[in-house]
Amino acid sequence: MVTERGRRACHHLAVSESTEAKTGWLAPEELDQARDRVPMVYVDAVPVRVNSHGEVTHVGLLLRARPDGTISRAVVSGRVLYGERVRDALLRHLERDLGPMAFPRLPPEPSPFTIAEYFPDPTVSGFHDPRQHAVSLAYLVPVDGDGAPSQEALDLAWVTPAEAVSPEVRREMTGGHDRLVRLALAHAGCLP
Amino acid sequence: MVTERGRRACHHLAVSESTEAKTGWLAPEELDQARDRVPMVYVDAVPVRVNSHGEVTHVGLLLRARPDGTISRAVVSGRVLYGERVRDALLRHLERDLGPMAFPRLPPEPSPFTIAEYFPDPTVSGFHDPRQHAVSLAYLVPVDGDGAPSQEALDLAWVTPAEAVSPEVRREMTGGHDRLVRLALAHAGCLP
Amino acid sequence: MVTERGRRACHHLAVSESTEAKTGWLAPEELDQARDRVPMVYVDAVPVRVNSHGEVTHVGLLLRARPDGTISRAVVSGRVLYGERVRDALLRHLERDLGPMAFPRLPPEPSPFTIAEYFPDPTVSGFHDPRQHAVSLAYLVPVDGDGAPSQEALDLAWVTPAEAVSPEVRREMTGGHDRLVRLALAHAGCLP
Amino acid sequence: MVTERGRRACHHLAVSESTEAKTGWLAPEELDQARDRVPMVYVDAVPVRVNSHGEVTHVGLLLRARPDGTISRAVVSGRVLYGERVRDALLRHLERDLGPMAFPRLPPEPSPFTIAEYFPDPTVSGFHDPRQHAVSLAYLVPVDGDGAPSQEALDLAWVTPAEAVSPEVRREMTGGHDRLVRLALAHAGCLP
Numbered sequence: 001m002v003t004e005r006g007r008r009a010c011h012h013l014a015v016s017e018s019t020e021a022k023t024g025w026l027a028p029e030e031l032d033q034a035r036d037r038v039p040m041v042y043v044d045a046v047p048v049r050v051n052s053h054g055e056v057t058h059v060g061l062l063l064r065a066r067p068d069g070t071i072s073r074a075v076v077s078g079r080v081l082y083g084e085r086v087r088d089a090l091l092r093h094l095e096r097d098l099g100p101m102a103f104p105r106l107p108p109e110p111s112p113f114t115i116a117e118y119f120p121d122p123t124v125s126g127f128h129d130p131r132q133h134a135v136s137l138a139y140l141v142p143v144d145g146d147g148a149p150s151q152e153a154l155d156l157a158w159v160t161p162a163e164a165v166s167p168e169v170r171r172e173m174t175g176g177h178d179r180l181v182r183l184a185l186a187h188a189g190c191l192p
Numbered sequence: 193m194v195t196e197r198g199r200r201a202c203h204h205l206a207v208s209e210s211t212e213a214k215t216g217w218l219a220p221e222e223l224d225q226a227r228d229r230v231p232m233v234y235v236d237a238v239p240v241r242v243n244s245h246g247e248v249t250h251v252g253l254l255l256r257a258r259p260d261g262t263i264s265r266a267v268v269s270g271r272v273l274y275g276e277r278v279r280d281a282l283l284r285h286l287e288r289d290l291g292p293m294a295f296p297r298l299p300p301e302p303s304p305f306t307i308a309e310y311f312p313d314p315t316v317s318g319f320h321d322p323r324q325h326a327v328s329l330a331y332l333v334p335v336d337g338d339g340a341p342s343q344e345a346l347d348l349a350w351v352t353p354a355e356a357v358s359p360e361v362r363r364e365m366t367g368g369h370d371r372l373v374r375l376a377l378a379h380a381g382c383l384p
Numbered sequence: 385m386v387t388e389r390g391r392r393a394c395h396h397l398a399v400s401e402s403t404e405a406k407t408g409w410l411a412p413e414e415l416d417q418a419r420d421r422v423p424m425v426y427v428d429a430v431p432v433r434v435n436s437h438g439e440v441t442h443v444g445l446l447l448r449a450r451p452d453g454t455i456s457r458a459v460v461s462g463r464v465l466y467g468e469r470v471r472d473a474l475l476r477h478l479e480r481d482l483g484p485m486a487f488p489r490l491p492p493e494p495s496p497f498t499i500a501e502y503f504p505d506p507t508v509s510g511f512h513d514p515r516q517h518a519v520s521l522a523y524l525v526p527v528d529g530d531g532a533p534s535q536e537a538l539d540l541a542w543v544t545p546a547e548a549v550s551p552e553v554r555r556e557m558t559g560g561h562d563r564l565v566r567l568a569l570a571h572a573g574c575l576p
Numbered sequence: 577m578v579t580e581r582g583r584r585a586c587h588h589l590a591v592s593e594s595t596e597a598k599t600g601w602l603a604p605e606e607l608d609q610a611r612d613r614v615p616m617v618y619v620d621a622v623p624v625r626v627n628s629h630g631e632v633t634h635v636g637l638l639l640r641a642r643p644d645g646t647i648s649r650a651v652v653s654g655r656v657l658y659g660e661r662v663r664d665a666l667l668r669h670l671e672r673d674l675g676p677m678a679f680p681r682l683p684p685e686p687s688p689f690t691i692a693e694y695f696p697d698p699t700v701s702g703f704h705d706p707r708q709h710a711v712s713l714a715y716l717v718p719v720d721g722d723g724a725p726s727q728e729a730l731d732l733a734w735v736t737p738a739e740a741v742s743p744e745v746r747r748e749m750t751g752g753h754d755r756l757v758r759l760a761l762a763h764a765g766c767l768p
Contacts, residue, residue: 026229034226037218039233039272041327053663054682082230082325085309085317087629105681106630108716110307110765113685114573115329117277125277133274135233135329137307140684179575186570189498189686191563245471246490279437297489298438300524301497302573306765332492371767378762381494381690383755410613418610421602422658423617425711466614466709469693469701499686499713501661509661517658519617519713521691 026082035132042136043090044116045076046184047098047143049158056188059164059181060143061173062097063155067131073157073172075180077136086110090139098156103144112137113187116180127176140184161190218274227324234328235282236308237268238376239290239335241350248380251356251373252335253365254289255347259323265349265364267372269328278302282331290348295336304329305379308372319368332376353382410466419516426520427474428500429460430568431482431527433542440572443548443565444527445557446481447539451515457541457556459564461520470494474523482540487528496521497571500564511560524568545574602658611708618712619666620692621652622760623674623719625734632764635740635757636719637749638673639731643707649733649748651756653712662686666715674732679720688713689763692756703752716760737766 034040047060061073078093080086087106094104116136118129127136163169165185170178185191226232239252253265270285272278279298286296308328310321319328355361357377362370377383418424431444445457462477464470471490478488500520502513511520547553549569554562569575610616623636637649654669656662663682670680692712694705703712739745741761746754761767 030229034230036274037222038226038230038274039276041231041233048684050682050684052682053661053667054684055663056684080231080327082228083311084231085629086307086327087631091629105718106626106628107683108624108626108630108632108718108764108766109689111305111763112303112307115278115302115304119275135272135278137327137329142681142684182575183570183573186567186575187687188684189567190684191566191570240492242490242492244490245469245475246492247471248492277437279439283437297526298434298436299491300432300434300438300440300526300572300574303571305493334489334492374767375762375765378759378767379495380492381759382492383758383762414613418614420658421606422610422614423656423660425615425617464615464711466612467695468615470691470711494691495689496687496691499662499688503659519656519662521711521713 040132040134041080041086042077042116042118042134043080043086043093044136044138044180045090045094045104045141046138046181047076047094047102047104047141048184048188050142056161056185056190058158058160059185060098061157061159061164061169061181063157067129070174072174072177073169074175074177076141077177079134086137090141094141094143098143101145105142105144107139107141112139114138114180114183116176118175125176126179129175138180138184140187161185162192165192232324232326233272233278234269234308234310234326235272235278235285236328236330236372237282237286237296237333238330238373239268239286239294239296239333240376240380242334248353248377248382250350250352251377252290253349253351253356253361253373255349255364259321262366264366264369265361266367266369267376268333269369271326278329282333286333286335290335293337297334297336299331299333304331306330306372306375308368310367317368318371321367330372330376332379353377354384357384424516424518425464425470426500426502426518427462427464427470427477428520428522428564429474429478429488429525430522430565431460431478431486431488431525432568432572434526440545440569440574442542442544443569444482445541445543445548445553445565447541447556451513454558456558456561457553458559458561460525461561463518470521474525478525478527482527485529489526489528491523491525496523498522498564498567500560502559509560510563513559522564522568524571545569546576549576616708616710617656617662618653618692618694618710619656619662619669620712620714620756621666621670621680621717622714622757623652623670623678623680623717624760624764626718632737632761632766634734634736635761636674637733637735637740637745637757639733639748643705646750648750648753649745650751650753652717653753655710662713666717670717670719674719677721681718681720683715683717688715690714690756690759692752694751701752702755705751714756714760716763737761738768741768 048056049058051057064074065071076093076097080089090106116127116138117125118127118134118136119125120130122128159169164181240248241250243249256266257263268285268289272281282298308319308330309317310319310326311317312322314320351361356373432440433442435441448458449455460477460481464473474490500511500522501509502511502518503509504514506512543553548565624632625634627633640650641647652669652673656665666682692703692714693701694703694710694712695701696706698704735745740757
């Protein structure tokens with residue numbers, strides 16, 4: 001009754017080095033071709049600090065350069081590669097943006113708290129990405145350690161939930177990330 | 193405070209005819225190229241009948257030809273097109289497979305109850321698609337009317353939750369759809 | 385393998401007339417005694433209208449007298465009786481407040497989208513009930529028909545999501561119902 | 577815009593010493609009276625070990641004496657006291673059953689993955705408690721440390737997901753806890 005397949009489905013860590021190598025070979029023009037034809041699979045992660053009761057005390061926001069050249073606050077976001085498990089992509093992007101000492105606590109459930117549909121046309125869904133149509137699975141991820149942002153991200157700031165939804169901080173977020181943060185805090189029961 | 197963007201995000205039905213036309217032009221070889229490079233975005237829908245209290249009384253299963261030539265029972269499944277909203281894709285595939293009189297009740301929340309990650313290698317996640325790597329957002333969808341399967345699907349059967357998880361019916365499902373049905377029934381609190 | 389118990393768990397509609405009769409006999413002073421000793425089990429329902437794509441177009445708000453004598457807008461809310469299933473309580477309170485022609489579509493999943501913890505002290509959780517400590521399971525419930533409010537509720541208004549979170553409407557809600565509405569809309573991906 | 581109330585709602589740890597003292601004074605006969613009149617509020621916690629990717633590797637099951645005198649495997653379960661937050665009750669029962677070194681990771685979201693409705697009549701919902709009608713909020717809780725069961729619980733065993741749903745282990749669970757474990761594993765995408 002307990003099949004081998006089920007065992008694997010729970011325990012197997014899927015992305016192999018050969019898979020990563022393969023996706024690494026994808027030339028920029030090949031990726032661009034795919035981007036014009038099919039939606040990309042993305043993951044968004046809203047990093048949070050929680051207290052011993054699981055309540056969100058802080059939200060982590062990255063200060064980074066956006067494709068349009070402006071600087072803005074954003075959550076962790078990135079593409080799922082061919083052959084890569086969603087959990088592996090989530091962990092990879094969190095470690096890239098928060099550094100190796102962040103110790104993210106990936107949630108045990110695979111279902112995202114919401115999905116963000118990014119379109120080149122900002123009027124379609126309110127989530128905007130000038131490069132592509134992407135369907136992003138959004139997760140709330142408690143982080144234990146001290147995030148030390150990598151070179152790609154310019155800064156990492158931990159703000160309170162109240163600050164995260166304040167007009168000032170909202171104005172610094174583009175592409176719909178301000179709304180994503182509010183949806184994440186609402187999911188945590190923590191919307192002021 | 194209530195922005196135009198927010199209004200659109202809630203109310204706008206996104207897929208335009210020109211978008212559908214554009215994706216209709218995608219040649220089979222172009223789709224194949226994309227399939228070898230990036231994961232595809234899919235939706236899976238487990239159609240259910242519910243009583244007045246919202247409890248699942250029946251699960252709808254399609255009898256259909258699989259890509260490998262065998263006949264099997266399956267849930268509704270299909271690709272999200274470039275430029276298409278996830279909700280539009282869900283409705284499109286439900287109407288294609290259940291017919292125009294099924295009257296599916298799409299859930300108000302955009303978050304899927306689980307995600308199914310299909311890989312060409314059946315050992316990676318337990319979900320298997322020999323054609324591609326697909327990340328599928330899985331929804332439980334109550335259906336009101338009488339589903340009349342389209343020509344593509346061979347048959348549609350409504351079985352009880354107990355029958356849906358029986359060894360006989362499970363053997364007729366491939367690619368992991370048997371597990372998807374059990375995950376859907378568990379989400380509905382309805383796992384025997 | 386498919387047990388009788390599992391079958392019942394999915395299909396049985398539990399509250400019997402004798403149970404309702406029994407709880408009907410509960411004298412006000414007995415209920416008051418219980419209220420001083422243990423938290424009450426409640427259900428909250430945010431009634432919504434959805435379009436064919438499942439997107440929320442309107443939120444239903446009741447204009448009613450609160451225990452403190454003021455008039456305020458509120459969502460559907462009520463106690464779960466001894467011996468009563470949560471689904472039965474949800475349907476009972478929806479029919480009481482929206483009338484018999486509202487045709488609520490109870491969600492197939494038993495998990496609430498959030499829980500609201502009401503305390504006599506308004507500072508504990510932000511949800512406030514001067515009469516009692518209540519733990520309320522909150523559901524988003526699409527409604528098909530025309531709600532005709534019963535005599536207990538004074539009025540029923542359908543407002544857009546944007547109006548529902550506007551400062552004007554928020555001010556008319558007390559006890560935390562304004563926050564509950566925003567959490568419900570966030571769950572539906574529909575927070576401006 | 578960011579109100580004091582909102583701040584408290586996210587950060588305040590609610591249960592005060594005076595509240596605990598008050599509930600401690602509740603005499604057994606008073607609790608029995610309440611149990612005959614209104615449903616009790618409970619929490620159930622399924623403790624799990626997860627790997628760095630968030631995948632469930634083990635389920636923690638308590639070997640304990642049930643009210644009917646038999647020995648059975650069970651998940652963590654207990655009452656929410658008057659004046660107590662659900663998160664506080666969850667942490668209190670986890671520490672009582674797993675010991676102070678278990679370091680449970682309470683989920684940031686307040687919504688349970690399912691609800692379990694326990695009735696004295698085992699046929700109503702499949703969840704059974706001979707003492708009372710209880711509505712239990714069920715959570716999946718990753719545990720970091722080494723659980724050392726308290727004196728009340730006789731033993732604590734960590735089993736794999738496959739073992740947890742095996743007929744042998746299922747037979748050792750009563751009251752519906754075997755089904756609760758399967759619903760929890762399904763929520764984690766980890767049902768064989």
